Amino acid sequence: MKIRPAKVGDVPTIYELIRTFADRKVMIRRSLGELYESIREFFVAVDEDGRVVGCAALHVFWEDLAELKCLAVSESMHGRGVGRKLVDACWDAARDMDLDTVFTLTYVPEFFERCGYRQIDKAELPHKIWNECVRCPLFPNCNETALIRTAEPAVEAVREAFAAAAASR
Numbered sequence: 001m002k003i004r005p006a007k008v009g010d011v012p013t014i015y016e017l018i019r020t021f022a023d024r025k026v027m028i029r030r031s032l033g034e035l036y037e038s039i040r041e042f043f044v045a046v047d048e049d050g051r052v053v054g055c056a057a058l059h060v061f062w063e064d065l066a067e068l069k070c071l072a073v074s075e076s077m078h079g080r081g082v083g084r085k086l087v088d089a090c091w092d093a094a095r096d097m098d099l100d101t102v103f104t105l106t107y108v109p110e111f112f113e114r115c116g117y118r119q120i121d122k123a124e125l126p127h128k129i130w131n132e133c134v135r136c137p138l139f140p141n142c143n144e145t146a147l148i149r150t151a152e153p154a155v156e157a158v159r160e161a162f163a164a165a166a167a168s169r
């Protein structure tokens with residue numbers, strides 16, 4: 001299983017993945033058009049046979065803020081660390097762009113806490129992020145929880161040292 005930036009050809013699979021969970025009302029549905037337009041924001045998880053089994057996107061809002069969104073893993077692959085790998089890939093991409101805060105809105109806060117995020121009050125998020133929510137049928141009464149991950153210098157230094165050591169092996 002590997003994580004790679006998404007390709008245009010992945011869009012139909014990403015669309016189906018998100019649609020499955022959107023039908024259960026745990027994600028917002030995305031149109032094919034939206035996905036093609038934002039495909040550069042996506043990472044996908046690919047299994048040994050080259051099949052896309054998960055996706056996530058990192059959307060930059062401002063000089064100091066990005067959102068992790070569209071996270072979905074095929075049901076048959078749940079519980080195998082795929083979701084965490086996608087979350088980590090988005091975080092690494094944010095850090096590569098010198099962003100040190102990523103937030104997410106989710107119905108699975110416990111999962112994100114396992115991945116280094118902490119819960120915050122939604123009101124702490126800047127107004128500009130609600131543009132997309134305004135289009136959602138559940139707005140403003142959805143029960144999504146807001147979480148953020150921020151770079152802490154000491155923790156980041158240790159993480160980077162481990163990553164460098166692993167890469168040199």
Ligand SMILES: CC(C)(COP(=O)(O)OP(=O)(O)OC[C@H]1O[C@@H](n2cnc3c(N)ncnc32)[C@H](O)[C@@H]1OP(=O)(O)O)[C@@H](O)C(=O)NCCC(=O)NCCS
Binds near residue numbers: 106
């Ligand atoms: C949420 C989701 C992405 C998790 O993916 P996954 O590949 O099964 O998760 P992982 O195997 O990487 O799990 C990482 C950790 O989170 C925990 N975890 C996974 N799903 C969890 C959940 N629903 N609730 C609480 N903890 C969860 C795992 O036990 C694991 O814990 P560990 O630190 O002890 O190892 C996946 O269940 C999914 O696609 N759900 C439907 C879509 C969705 O809700 N997306 C989020 C919208 S923002």
